[in-house]
Amino acid sequence: MKNLSWRLIVIAAVILAAVIYVIPTFRPGIWPHKKINLGLDLQGGMHLVLEVEADKAVENTVERLAQEMRDMLRKEHIRTLAFERVEGIKIAVKVPDETNIASFDDLLDKEFRDVRVADRTVKDGVLDIVLDLPDKEIERIRQLAVAQALETIRNRIDQFGVSEPDIRIQGEQRILVQLPGIKDTQRAKDLIGKTALLEFKLVDETHDVQSALDGNVPASSEILYETKEDPATRRTQKIPFLVKKRTALTGAYLTDARVQIDSQYNEPYVSITFDKKGARLFERITAENVKKRLAIVLDGNVYSAPVIQEKIAGGEARITGSFTTNEARDLAIVLRAGALPAPVQILEERTVGPSLGTDSIRMGLLSMCVGGILVVLFMAVYYKASGLIADFALILNILLIAGGLAIFGATLTLPGIAGIILTIGMAVDANVLIFERIREEMGLGKTPRAAVDAGYDRATLTILDANVTTLIAALVLFQFGTGPVKGFAVTLSLGVVASLFTALVLTRAVFDYVLIHRKIRTISI
Known part of the structure; x- marks a missing residue:
């Protein structure tokens, strides 16, 4: 009786936790x-297939x-x-006289x-x-670019707040x-696809911008644009900047990026x-270039180009622009998550609407209910009262699976419903x-209690083995599968346990209760 009481307490605790x-x-x-x-197959959402331009990562490495x-x-x-760089991934050098050639060869041997x-x-x-670069090194850079892009995109989406x-x-x-469940698909695509390469470049103020626009671009400079939108007319204006090609500082040194509100203009900016x-x-760059302009460039677009008034210590700066709150928040997310090692291109895009998700849920639950009802009826007809005990255990089994999905934060998919049916x-x-x-034991003339003990023993x-x-x-x-296969494995694993x-445990406790506590002398089986 003491053993039975402990089992009933454990069963009640497990069922209560599931509920x-x-x-x-x-x-x-x-x-x-x-x-x-x-x-995604149940509640709708967005499906994307992205291609990482890994060759661009090789070019960036060579640059x-x-x-x-x-x-x-x-x-x-x-x-x-x-x-100069040739063919994107090669460096061509001309070195005159023997002394320079010998020094150049020594440099290659020591540093490169x-x-x-x-x-x-x-x-x-x-x-x-x-x-x-050697072929093996190029292949390593390509593989690393894809792996880094995966982690960067995952970090961005985690901060964006998409569950599972x-x-x-x-x-x-x-x-x-x-x-799954994403509503603002365009915002999600912009967040995922943004390379987010942050650069600080000095503005070239020794040459004329208009002359550069006419084709006379200095070898050490390039033309970049700042895009501004007039809030009244909604027209965009592109402002050209002549900036140094050489990057003074990159976003690789960032530790944090937060949205702040400018108290003077009541506009969001990114700190x-x-x-x-x-x-x-940053302190050295600002100290050496007081009264000069420093362009803040993200993915080749100038966000602002403020004049450095004094040396800036403390390691903090701000990115301003005509941001909405969502735009500022998304910019902070991509800066915190880091830049993609190479641009990504969307090859395939599908949006699963909520109606398709509702139909999937309805048909999946319908199939589960029909299968469950047929099994319940069979057990009740064939095994009588004992079959009803098995049916009770079956209902609790489904409850425990649902509780397990909630406890572990797993995702229920359409293949997962198939796993529940199985x-x-x-x-x-x-x-x-x-x-x-x-x-069989009762056919040999054993008492109901002895037959139950022998039957379970x-x-x-056999049940454990299977x-x-x-x-x-x-x-x-679950370990090696992906997508639908993993969804099926989750519910199957929970279902087996x-x-x-x-x-x-549960049905044995029920039999022991009715045979010992209620002193039932016959079993309907």
Whole structure:
């Protein structure tokens, strides 16, 4: 009796916990718990397939390498006749006289050992050399770009507030993004697709902007534009800036980005904070360029170009512009999450409407109800009162699965509903094994209590073997599967655990209660 009492307490506690976690799904706000998350196929949302322009990441790497090499050549006083990038991923250099050539070769051996010599000729005392990256290094950069893009997009979406997004690599350079329940699809696309490369560049005030627009762009400068919108007429105006090509500081040193409200103009702006190294660089740049303009550039667009009035210490700055609150918030999100290592292009876009999600839920629940009712009727007709006990356990089994989904914050998908339907059959299968064993024992003339004890003892090992192997398969599917496969594995795993509990613990407790406490002398089975 003491053993039975403890089992009843455990059963009641498990059922109560499941109810507590399931209630918010049907009556939100009652308990401080999240409701069961529905997948894209059930509640609608957005499906995107993105392609990472990994070759651009290789070009960016070569550009940084070229800039570093220029600085080293200047520092070592090695003279060159020409230094340029060719074909996007190669560096062509012309070095005159033997002394410079020897110094250049020494520099390559010491500082640039990983760079490959694609072509090298010496004619009339002038070295013509073409440098690039080895094939393995290029492949590594491409793979790293896709992996970094995946993590950056995931960080942005997490901060955007989408529950249970599905983000994973598809193929070599593609990323699949599924956002259940998303309403503002355009805002989500802008957030995901923004490269968010933040750069601080000095404005070239020694040359005329109009002359540059006419085609006379200095070799060390480039033309970038600031886009402004007139709030009254809603017309956009592009303001040209002639800025230095060389980036004085990048967003790689950012530690935080927050939306603030300007007390004077009551407009939102983005406040950014640098780490210690970035703060030192920013302080040095502002100290050396007082009364000059510093352009804040994001993805090639000038957001503002304020005049540096004094040295700025403390590692803080602000990005201003004609922002709405949402635009400022999204800009802060992408800056905090970091820049994409390469641009991404949307290859495929599908928006699943709420009507399709409603139809999916209705048909899925209908199939689950029809299957459940048929199983319940079969058990009640074939096993009589014992079948009703199995039916009670089956209903609690579904409740436990729902509670498990809520407790672990898992997502219910259409394949997940299929997993629940499969679990319904598996749950009664365990009871069928037990009931048939009890029938056999009663046919041998044993008392109801002895028959129940023997039936459970003999069937338990078989049930454990069958369910544990199924659970192992489900866990493997969950670990290595994606999308629909993972959704099926989640409910199947929860269903296996719940069916073991209801078949071996709950129904046994019910039988023990009626046989010991109620002293029933016959079993309807």
